[in-house]
Amino acid sequence: MKIYDRMLKINKLVPFCHSFRGGRFSFFAFTWICAVLVIAVTGCRDESSAQGNLQSKAPVTACSESVQFEPVVSDYFSIGKLCGVDVAVVRSVVGKDTLVHKYVMMDSAAASLGMDLQHRGFPEEWHSAVVLRVPLNRVAALSTSQVGYMLRLGLRDKIVGVSDGQYIVDSVLYERAQNKSVASIGYDASALEKLMALNLDLVLDFTTGGDYDNYEQIARTNLPLMLTSEWQENTPLAKLEWIKLYGILFGLRAQADTIFKQEKQKYETLKALIASADSLSSLVSRHSSEHCPRVLAGMSYGGVWHASGGNSFTANLVRDAGGCYMWASDTSRELTFSFEEVYALADSVDVWVNPSMFATTDEILALEPRVKNIKAFKEKKVFQNDGRKGLGAGNDFYEGAITRPAELLWNLTKCIKGSVPGVNSIDTSYKWYRNIYNF
Structure with a gap:
């Protein structure tokens, strides 16, 4: 019975256990002792489980330190x-x-x-x-x-x-x-x-x-x-x-x-065809400007002209489309000029793209009447990127065009250059750019 005494650890209950020695256990005593054993075993299991949980949270072997x-x-x-x-x-x-x-x-x-x-x-x-x-x-x-x-x-x-x-x-x-x-x-x-x-x-x-x-x-x-x-x-x-x-x-x-692989292949193939056509044109023309239209971007607000820099998305798209961006040599993302600085280039602008958010020529002239003297404006070669719009105020140039760069490039190329020989695999139904004179 010493084992029961140690398990109970309650001195006053020791005499109580003595009456059950010698094999004369009553049903009550047997049940009571079994209950104590269950509690003891359960406690051991809980302790073992807790130790297991601690072990499961221990750091695993460190992986490679470089991605x-x-x-x-x-x-x-x-x-x-x-x-x-x-x-x-x-x-x-x-x-x-x-x-x-x-x-x-x-x-x-x-x-x-x-x-x-x-x-x-x-x-x-x-x-x-x-x-x-x-x-x-x-x-x-x-x-x-x-x-x-x-x-x-x-x-x-x-x-x-x-x-x-x-x-x-x-x-x-x-x-x-x-x-x-x-x-x-x-x-x-x-x-x-x-x-x-x-x-x-x-x-x-x-x-x-x-x-x-x-x-x-x-x-x-x-x-x-x-x-x-x-x-x-x-x-x-x-x-x-x-x-x-x-x-x-x-x-x-x-x-x-x-999707990326297919679109990249289409884009690079089209870009190469455009460049090849330009090279051929330069061989038969004395003036390189005849095959590389000068492209202006942006608009004037309060006498300050805001334009994309020479290392911007717009500048690179214009370049790939066969145009010569006005500020292609600049490495900035965004540029600002006085209107007078841009006006000094007015006679050399062949194409004007992205005139801010304006939808018509009247809206442009209402803000800055002097743009009527820009060559591209006079020759009706002003192209806005809002050709695909939603039922509300949405412009697909910022939603769908980003995942179809080859179609976007071809759309702008047609605005700047017209058709390019050898191009026959581009979906022409996508028209994000439109001539602002065509309402």
Whole structure:
């Protein structure tokens, strides 16, 4: 009975046990002792379980400390593999600062091992990364470019929130925003509340450094947030390449890679044909300007002309389309001039593109009457990028065109150069650019 005494550890109960020695156990005594044994064994199991849990939370063997990044043409995102899962680094330039955010994308199998990056053995510099469980199912896309990528991948039904439904070009999504089955988030004080109510897997946002930025407020919530910066890319192919990141996020990487590969091939083939035609023209012409029209971009506000820089998306698209951008040698993204500086070049401007948001010549003249003396204006060669619009105020140049760069290039080439020999595989139904004189 000494073993019972030690187990009970209550001195006053020892005499009580003595009466059950010698094999004369009553049913009550037997039941009482069994209960004590169960409690003791259960306690041991709980302790063992707790030790097991501690062991399961112990760090696993650290993985490689370097990410195997893929080669990309983009300047603002990188994708690769780390510790056996997909990772991404996304950069956004705000003034003189560059915001850098890291993301780890885990599917169900990877997430089953735990989503704590430190205990999974990730390098320390990745411990603060945003962990996303993919494929995503419910997303708020707060820029029309983000909507464009998702539509090209057939992900319309994954979009449950947009910034402002009236700027959506896709007719189905536009109607959903109008009947409020897709939320219009807006920028007022209720924006965060609307986002929180959507049970989101991810908020896709962007930052310009302007007054409407709200990413910092979103970041202070528990909502997963990704800032995309495709709009800052300098070339059509770099902008298109963001579709690869969307492919990873939604479990459609193979489809996204195929789209990029096919569009890239079409774009580079068309670009080569345009360059070849220009070379042929230069051989038969004494003046190179005859095969390379001089292209002006932008518009004047308050006497200040705002234009894209020589290393911008617009400048590179114009170059690939066979035009000579007026400020091609400048390496800036954005330029400003006095109207007088631009007016001095008026006689040498063959084509004018992207005259801000104006839809008609009357609207342009109402703001700045002196543009009537620009050669391109007098010769009716002013092209606006609003040829494809939605039911509301949306412009497809910022939604659908980003995923069809070859069609966009061909559209602008026809405006600048006319037809190019040998081009027969480009869908000509896409017309984002239109002559502003053709109402």
